[in-house]
Amino acid sequence: MKKHIRGMAVGLSMALSAALATAPALAQTPKRGGTLTYMIPADAPPSLDGHKENTFATLHATAPFYSTLIYVNPENPSSTTDFVCDLCTEMPKPTDDGKTYTFKIRKGVKFHDGTPLTAADVAKNWEYIIHPPKGVSSARESYMVMVDKIENPDPETVVFKLKFATSAFIPALADPFAYIYKKDQLEKDPHWFEKNIMGSGPFKFVSYDIGQSIKGERNPDYYHKGQPYLDGFVAIFAAKQSVRVDAIRADRAATEFRGMPPSARDQLVKELGDKVNVQTSDWNCVNLITPNQKKKPFDDVRVRRALALAIDKWKGAPALSKIATVHTVGGLVFPGSPLAATKAELEKMVGYGPDIEKSRAEARKLLKEAGAEGLKFELMNRNVDQPYKFVGTWAIDEWSKIGLHVTQKVLPTGPFYDALRHGTFEVTVEFNCQNVVNPVLDVAKVLPRSVYPENYGGYEDPKLIELYNAMLHEIDPAKQREKMRAFEVYALDTKVDTIMTPWWNRILVQRSYLKGWKISPSHYLNLNLANVWLDK
Amino acid sequence: MYRYILNRLLFAVPTLIGAAALVFVLMRLIPGDICVVRLGGGGGVVDPKAVAACHAQLGLDRSLFLQFVDFVVGFGRGDFGISMWSGKPVVVEIGSRIAISLEIAILSTVVAVMIAIPLGTLSALRQNSWLDHIVRTVAIAGIATPSFWLGIMSILLVLEVSQLATGAPWMPPIDYVPLWVDPLHNLSIVILPAITIGYRYSAVTMRMTRSAMLEVLREDYIRTARAKGLLEQLIVNRHALKNAMLPVVTLVGIEFAFLIGGLVVTEQVFNLNGIGRLFVQAVQNQDYTLTQALVMLTVTIFVLTNLVVDVLYAWLDPRIRFG
Numbered sequence: 140m141k142k143h144i145r146g147m148a149v150g151l152s153m154a155l156s157a158a159l160a161t162a163p164a165l166a167q168t169p170k171r172g173g174t175l176t177y178m179i180p181a182d183a184p185p186s187l188d189g190h191k192e193n194t195f196a197t198l199h200a201t202a203p204f205y206s207t208l209i210y211v212n213p214e215n216p217s218s219t220t221d222f223v224c225d226l227c228t229e230m231p232k233p234t235d236d237g238k239t240y241t242f243k244i245r246k247g248v249k250f251h252d253g254t255p256l257t258a259a260d261v262a263k264n265w266e267y268i269i270h271p272p273k274g275v276s277s278a279r280e281s282y283m284v285m286v287d288k289i290e291n292p293d294p295e296t297v298v299f300k301l302k303f304a305t306s307a308f309i310p311a312l313a314d315p316f317a318y319i320y321k322k323d324q325l326e327k328d329p330h331w332f333e334k335n336i337m338g339s340g341p342f343k344f345v346s347y348d349i350g351q352s353i354k355g356e357r358n359p360d361y362y363h364k365g366q367p368y369l370d371g372f373v374a375i376f377a378a379k380q381s382v383r384v385d386a387i388r389a390d391r392a393a394t395e396f397r398g399m400p401p402s403a404r405d406q407l408v409k410e411l412g413d414k415v416n417v418q419t420s421d422w423n424c425v426n427l428i429t430p431n432q433k434k435k436p437f438d439d440v441r442v443r444r445a446l447a448l449a450i451d452k453w454k455g456a457p458a459l460s461k462i463a464t465v466h467t468v469g470g471l472v473f474p475g476s477p478l479a480a481t482k483a484e485l486e487k488m489v490g491y492g493p494d495i496e497k498s499r500a501e502a503r504k505l506l507k508e509a510g511a512e513g514l515k516f517e518l519m520n521r522n523v524d525q526p527y528k529f530v531g532t533w534a535i536d537e538w539s540k541i542g543l544h545v546t547q548k549v550l551p552t553g554p555f556y557d558a559l560r561h562g563t564f565e566v567t568v569e570f571n572c573q574n575v576v577n578p579v580l581d582v583a584k585v586l587p588r589s590v591y592p593e594n595y596g597g598y599e600d601p602k603l604i605e606l607y608n609a610m611l612h613e614i615d616p617a618k619q620r621e622k623m624r625a626f627e628v629y630a631l632d633t634k635v636d637t638i639m640t641p642w643w644n645r646i647l648v649q650r651s652y653l654k655g656w657k658i659s660p661s662h663y664l665n666l667n668l669a670n671v672w673l674d675k
Numbered sequence: 676m677y678r679y680i681l682n683r684l685l686f687a688v689p690t691l692i693g694a695a696a697l698v699f700v701l702m703r704l705i706p707g708d709i710c711v712v713r714l715g716g717g718g719g720v721v722d723p724k725a726v727a728a729c730h731a732q733l734g735l736d737r738s739l740f741l742q743f744v745d746f747v748v749g750f751g752r753g754d755f756g757i758s759m760w761s762g763k764p765v766v767v768e769i770g771s772r773i774a775i776s777l778e779i780a781i782l783s784t785v786v787a788v789m790i791a792i793p794l795g796t797l798s799a800l801r802q803n804s805w806l807d808h809i810v811r812t813v814a815i816a817g818i819a820t821p822s823f824w825l826g827i828m829s830i831l832l833v834l835e836v837s838q839l840a841t842g843a844p845w846m847p848p849i850d851y852v853p854l855w856v857d858p859l860h861n862l863s864i865v866i867l868p869a870i871t872i873g874y875r876y877s878a879v880t881m882r883m884t885r886s887a888m889l890e891v892l893r894e895d896y897i898r899t900a901r902a903k904g905l906l907e908q909l910i911v912n913r914h915a916l917k918n919a920m921l922p923v924v925t926l927v928g929i930e931f932a933f934l935i936g937g938l939v940v941t942e943q944v945f946n947l948n949g950i951g952r953l954f955v956q957a958v959q960n961q962d963y964t965l966t967q968a969l970v971m972l973t974v975t976i977f978v979l980t981n982l983v984v985d986v987l988y989a990w991l992d993p994r995i996r997f998g
Contacts, residue, residue, distance in 0.1 A: 163769065182956045183760075184761075184954070185960075186761060186762050187707075193715065274731070276724075280722055280725065281722045321779045333762050347769070348851075349768060349772075350948045350953070351771075351850070351946075373850065375849055377946050378943065378952075379943045379944065382946040385846055386846070389845060390832060391848060410838075418777070539966060551959060553705060553709075553711075553961045554705065554706040557708065593721060605919075611712060631884075
């Protein structure tokens with residue numbers, strides 16, 4: 140009873156905190172001053188170069204120093220379609236049948252060394268990102284396949300010419316890693332930004348102690364007038380979760396910007412009450428359970444269907460959400476997107492049926508037909524607790540209900556990727572985690588490896604590629620939605636190339652004096668801190 | 676003695692070469708690719724072109740033989756190369772972490788020696804007394820308790836006690852500041868880890884001190900000293916303790932060398948950016964150059980510590996002469 144009451148108190152407190160997190164913050168006038176201390180839940184990033192890296196550790200450490208051409212609206216980051224200008228003056232309307240986008244660049248923007256930032260800098264950076272010269276690597280080249288060329292007709296204009304019109308272009312352009320570096324420096328030494336920081340963002344670089352902390356101070360020449368509100372920030376690398384929880388508790392840091400498990404949230408809310416706010420969001424990350432179709436019996440669609448049918452997503456998601464960072468049942472598309480399947484649409488697909496007993500009876504029948512009754516196999520997983528191991532353990536328990544005997548093999552990141560790339564696994568828990576919600580590109584994960592290098596299912600399927608291309612090139616939203624459904628049904632229901640697990644749940648606990656920052660569906664977004672202020 | 680030290684240093688060369696070959700081969704036997712981990716670990720698309728460019732930049736497209744030659748020649752010249760993960764010189768990577776690891780190692784050793792030697796000696800002198808039983812219980816508890824667990828508990832204790840006392844939970848800072856910049860801030864960070872590590876360290880040393888003292892106290896020369904009517908304090912300090920210190924010094928030396936790179940979990944618990952944490956990161960990231968350099972550093976520390984211990988032997992026991 141006591142435990143129950145305590146649980147209710149925690150729940151009420153969390154609801155109150157969540158409400159406090161949003162409503163009053165909107166009404167308050169930002170205060171200037173103060174230094175924000177936050178934690179980066181990682182060890183040292185590989186380098187400081189956004190163009191080259193893919194890890195959030197780089198982004199959480201360096202985003203406040205840089206500008207981008209456009210970004211997800213920092214005042215409305217939970218939207219999957221609200222993109223606004225950062226360095227440009229106005230979001231352009233496409234011309235040339237949707238194949239040309241002309242951006243006008245703000246005047247008066249300065250790099251932190253005092254030199255002006257012009258359209259030439261923007262054009263050169265995007266040229267390096269999309270078509271990196273020899274010896275330069277870009278982690279975002281493959282996201283920009285639609286871009287044919289970039290032109291810079293005058294010091295205030297950048298023109299993107301596309302190979303084909305697609306709704307995927309603008310979200311891809313809002314990539315938070317697409318920092319605008321100084322053109323001269325980039326041309327002189329493209330590797331300079333791996334170890335040095337010099338941007339035009341809201342904060343100027345102060346110091347970086349490898350693996351320890353990074354510090355910034357207000358940029359008085361920032362082009363968004365009145366911002367940033369903070370005098371500066373200190374970001375401390377703290378890979379271990381218990382350190383981060385204790386640090387927030389003792390107010391050594393105000394927050395982190397990745398995500399915490401429910402247990403950490405509950406603990407902090409219980410101990411600090413209204414001294415913390417909780418913000419939550421569906422997260423543009425999901426674990427997928429992928430059978431290796433090069434290994435028998437997973438080449439048999441009946442076996443794959445049985446694996447999907449056995450898992451009760453509707454009952455599993457709310458139960459798992461109490462202990463793991465997962466929450467929402469969804470299909471291939473991020474649940475908050477207009478292109479995502481509705482519940483009714485999901486329920487028509489294999490593994491989403493509302494009657495689990497009926498599904499499991501069908502699963503047993505399929506296994507019998509395929510000669511795979513009582514099948515034993517190994518589920519490979521990555522050595523990451525949240526939520527990989529929780530999801531893997533849950534799936535194994537679900538499969539045991541149709542008589543399967545599954546063991547879990549957990550590998551560190553390096554060997555895990557090695558096994559994925561060499562196909563030395565039977566079934567694996569893998570993941571799809573993207574920054575800007577861009578469903579048209581995000582769902583490419585299920586395309587065969589000949590098209591998408593990060594597919595590990597071991598299949599080739601021309602029809603799947605055909606369905607994808609039809610959807611990619613469609614610019615009418617309604618028709619594109621239909622084509623997305625056809626693609627999704629084919630991948631998840633007809634072929635069962637992969638099994639979706641509940642989408643991740645992003646939970647952030649922040650000291651209540653931290654204001655202005657709003658959660659987004661990705662831990663890669665909304666990190667330049669320009670609109671953050673401290674109510675102290 | 677100088678000749679002895681020189682000989683020992685020369686004998687260290689094959690040890691170092693053997694360690695170099697071993698770590699070079701073992702690292703490459705671990706499945707995985709640093710470029711793939713780096714580009715795809717966060718969930719991004721790993722473009723084969725980007726992987727190829729990464730391999731070329733890191734020199735991983737060259738033959739293993741050439742890579743090994745580069746590593747050994749570089750090590751011989753004192754050039755450990757560039758970290759494959761961060762692109763920074765390995766010397767910079769290690770240099771930025773060695774201060775805190777050394778500081779923790781020295782402080783823990785001081786804590787351990789200050790606790791272990793007096794208590795171990797007292798325990799031996801009062802064998803089977805209540806004091807002996809308490810000391811032995813404390814020592815066994817210290818050996819049985821992992822330092823990282825003790826670390827977590829000590830932080831929680833500080834948080835809880837401060838909350839009870841002041842209403843606001845307090846914990847030591849998590850942003851490291853060097854001793855010479857702000858000694859108080861620095862000490863507030865390192866004191867808890869030094870105590871938690873020092874406790875386990877002292878437990879092992881305490882038991883060794885006790886058993887060595889018990890053995891020495893039964894020697895004929897101690898009986899003779901007592902028969903001559905020497906003061907008990909003189910017998911213990913000058914004749915017994917000094918001779919009992921030989922195994923204790925060896926143990927302290929080995930433990931000290933271990934502390935430089937072995938505090939993997941404890942450093943994580945206290946968010947200390949030391950060599951142990953760097954070691955784990957380097958292995959996880961499959962950063963060959965950094966791991967190789969760290970292994971070589973550890974081997975060198977062990978070799979030098981053993982040498983120092985051997986030299987100390989001669990000071991403690993004049994019968995030992997260097998051949």
